[in-house]
Amino acid sequence: MRQKKEIRAEVSAKKKALSMKEVERMSLELKEQFCQLDAYKEAECIFAYMSYNEEVRTMPIIEQAWKDGKRVAVPKTYASGAKKNDKGVAIPDFMEFIYIRSMEDCTKGYMGIPEPKDEICGIDEAGDLDLSKAQVAEEKKVLLLMPGLAFDRSGNRIGYGGGFYDKYLHYHRDVAFTLVALCFDFQVYDRIPTKAHDEKMDLIIAPGEVIERKDS
Secondary structure, three states: OOOHHHHHHHHHHHHHOOOHHHHHHHHHHHHHHHHOOHHHHHOOEEEOOOOOOOOOOOHHHHHHHHHOOOEEEEEEEEOOOOOEOOOOOEOOOEEEEEEEOOHHHEEEOHHHOEEEOHHHOOEOOOOOEOHHHOOEOOOOEEEEEEOOOEEEOOOOEEOOOOOHHHHHHHOOOOOEEEEEEEOOHHHEEOOOOOOOOOOOOOEEEEOOEEEEOOOO
């Protein structure tokens, strides 16, 4: 079986070869497929990643969710202070989903990825954190869009290596998540390497097909 490092490099190269016009076009097609799912129609709240670089765009889905009267929450990365870079700056090491009501609630965040603004994330002007003042999403049944580099036909996923989503899901075991991935066709493999604790996608939406999770 091919190794994660090789798969990551292959998918990254193919993504970088895409034009923004291609990304936008295919993202709209995937949005149409996603919004036809019963899981979407029945969902009251959507947790969506904020797309970056050549990822499948999620803004069309977020905007449609608002039009359909659904709540929307997106990720905010936080730093506990446990990890610091060589300049002594704290590195983000955990994540929460924060309710947003428009894109005006967001700004450029960690790694240049859009995130909710500090004022709705419990961070004051001095940079101090009080999560009790954040608009943290506390849903018990959630349709969650998972980012990733590669997926297989059993629902397995290779992420970007940060571990934010795996950690988030681990600490929210009381929530009934339906995990959905949106991806381009070259991101789907017959089989990818996995570990026992890796989270499986319930649904993978690729151009022209919906792949349902298979447990083995």
